[in-house]
Amino acid sequence: MARSLVISAPASGIGKTTLTLALARAYRDRGLKVKCFKIGPDYIDPAFHAAATGRTSVNLDSWAMPREAIEALASRSADADLVLAEGSMGLFDGVTAPGVSGTGATADIAEMMSWPLLLVIDPSGQAQTAAAVAAGLRDFRAAVRVAGVVLNRVASARHEDLVRRALADAGIAVFGALPRHAAITLPTRHLGLVQAEEQVEVDGVIAEAARFVTEHVDLHAVLQSAACVSTTPRAAPGLNVKPPGQRIALARDAAFSFVYPHMLEGWRAAGAEIMTFSPLADQGPDDSADVCWLPGGYPELHAGRLAANSRFRRALQSFAETRPVHGECGGYMVLGTTLTDANGARHEMTRLLGLETSFAQRRMHLGYRLAELALPMPGHRVGARLRGHEFHYSTIVSQPDAPLAVVRDATGAVITETGSRRGYTTGTFFHLIAEDR
Known part of the structure; x- marks a missing residue:
């Protein structure tokens, strides 16, 4: 029975990918079998997930895929101890007209699979307002449950304390706070991250991210916040992935x-x-x-x-x-x-x-x-x-x-x-x- 979490944020560029990779490697280093998914149409991040976990990561897309196909793809985590599903863009960002089973938003998959959310919040230039952002995400859609937050790019101990106190007053758990750390910055280009297979140092970057997150995040609390989901592997009906030839x-x-x-x-x-x-x-x-x-x-x-x-x-x-x-x-x-x-x-x-x-x-x-x-x-x-x-x-x-x-x-x-x-x-x-x- 795998524990499952969705890692999301208020917007792109907050640190979802880095935190996903760091947590995946940190738990793998502790002997857990970790399975990652990518929510939405991204063909770059899954390769990084595979580098962190040693397992293939696939996309879950509510605009393009029917619910039964998404559930079947998710069922491939049956032998995993932990599932980490990385969201795309902001938590509720999708298209205005629904597709096959949703708008393509991360929240669609979180609700569909009953997976709680770990929010990455960047409080740069803010203090208590960061708690208002997190509370707004928590309350925007009743069926989407926020397990807690990890703060990213905190400026100082005083800054962290201000944000933590505000989040505590809002009833939101804080699992950790990450100061800025240039050593775990992943290079980018015009379509997103430079591909994992092009970076000879990618394993070292992931390892350093895991070490850094282990130092600043309560891994036990994060793991305990994940939902326990029982799955049985099955085929993916309705996906209609037809080979173009033999x-x-x-x-x-x-x-x-x-x-x-x-x-x-x-x-x-x-x-x-x-x-x-x-x-x-x-x-x-x-x-x-x-x-x-x-x-x-x-x-x-x-x-x-x-x-x-x-x-x-x-x-x-x-x-x-x-x-x-x-x-x-x-x-x-x-x-x-x-x-x-x-x-x-x-x-x-x-x-x-x-x-x-x-x-x-x-x-x-x-x-x-x-x-x-x-x-x-x-x-x-x-x-x-x-x-x-x-x-x-x-x-x-x-x-x-x-x-x-x-x-x-x-x-x-x-x-x-x-x-x-x-x-x-x-x-x-x-x-x-x-x-x-």
Whole structure:
């Protein structure tokens, strides 16, 4: 029977990820089996969770997934001693129009699973007001239970005392207070944290975070505040994660790494074989594969190298003459004609699609997407309704090919990023999470 907690905050950038990693490693060091989840559409944090726990972390998303699928994914913690589910954005932040089982807010999952909340509160520039913020979060939604708080970035002992007293008056438990500590700062870039696999020092950073949190947080009190939940592992009905083929050539390196773990697990569970290759190492897809998939990532940081890797480009072009190739976001851009980087340099891509994109004038595209396919793509028929999420800073210069889908945002408004199809090649700017039933 696992104890379970959701780690959330009033906003992004408060310290949820750092605290999640520190607690996960600290409890693992004490012999507990720890399982992490990521609430919401994030493909970077789960890799950090895996580095901290030694176990795969998957996403739980109330906008894109039905309740029974979320419960089935959560049931994979049956052999764990402790579940830590890291929230996204602020506790109640989601979209205005509900999706399959909610708005995508962290609070949806906390309520659905009856998991109590550990709030991270940053009282910088505040004192007693921090208690008002915590009390507001506690009282905003009756079915969401706050177990207590950890204060982050406290300025001094006096500052900590003022905040602790106010929280005690509000009836909110304080499990610890963390002073600022530069040694556990994780590097970031334009789409979030620098990926775990790119940081050779990531294990040391997590270890230092665990040591630091152990020194300042009452680990016993945190553990005792977690809810005891009995789960039995079961399949995930309704998630509709269909493999795009039987033998899947998957691009996988620092330029192509944004893959939701539940997608790969779903493909394998359906009997598919995944064969990875590295475009950055000038490798092409295995010729025995029957489909090639290029996930998102950071091709804009490696555009010159990808353009120079002629063996990769020729192999992919040859593959696409007879078999399906699909790209998501960054992968989609590499399937196009050119990619202009942030410095204005124009790089030739694989030319399987007519798409031209540019980072020279960055503009953020962020949000849930619901796509109805006008043309087929690997694993999905015409008319299929696909739920996903888009997050990038590129601008479309030209998109001349046949539109792949009618794509709407979470409000139902039609957007211009339709995806494309040419021959056997397809691509989308959104990352697929699940297909509607």
